[in-house]
Amino acid sequence: MAYITQTAPHPVVKIIKVLVVIFLIVAAVTVYLYLNPSIWQSWVKGTPLEPEPAVTTLYKWQDSGGEWQITDTPPAGDINYEIMKFRSDTNVMPLVPREENE
Numbered sequence: 001m002a003y004i005t006q007t008a009p010h011p012v013v014k015i016i017k018v019l020v021v022i023f024l025i026v027a028a029v030t031v032y033l034y035l036n037p038s039i040w041q042s043w044v045k046g047t048p049l050e051p052e053p054a055v056t057t058l059y060k061w062q063d064s065g066g067e068w069q070i071t072d073t074p075p076a077g078d079i080n081y082e083i084m085k086f087r088s089d090t091n092v093m094p095l096v097p098r099e100e101n102e
Contacts, residue, residue, distance in 0.1 A: 053089035060084055 033040045059074045061081035
């Protein structure tokens with residue numbers, strides 16, 4: 001007659017093993033999504049989790065010689081300048097002029 005001498009593992013050990021496997025799966029998915037941002041960006045597009053587009057602020061002004069300057073800081077002194085804001089999710093290419101006979 002054969003006797004089984006090995007005892008069953010404690011239930012806490014089983015729970016810890018399951019948690020370690022779940023943690024490894026979540027870590028692998030996280031690393032994959034971090035290395036492939038286009039995948040998760042398509043998942044969150046149109047949801048509240050979607051990040052706001054970046055906005056760049058530039059300042060356009062004319063110097064004393066009449067040359068136009070565009071900088072990321074406003075000019076010093078009493079020079080009139082125009083604030084231009086560009087969003088990263090918009091197209092900034094100018095439209096092609098259309099001919100009138102089209």
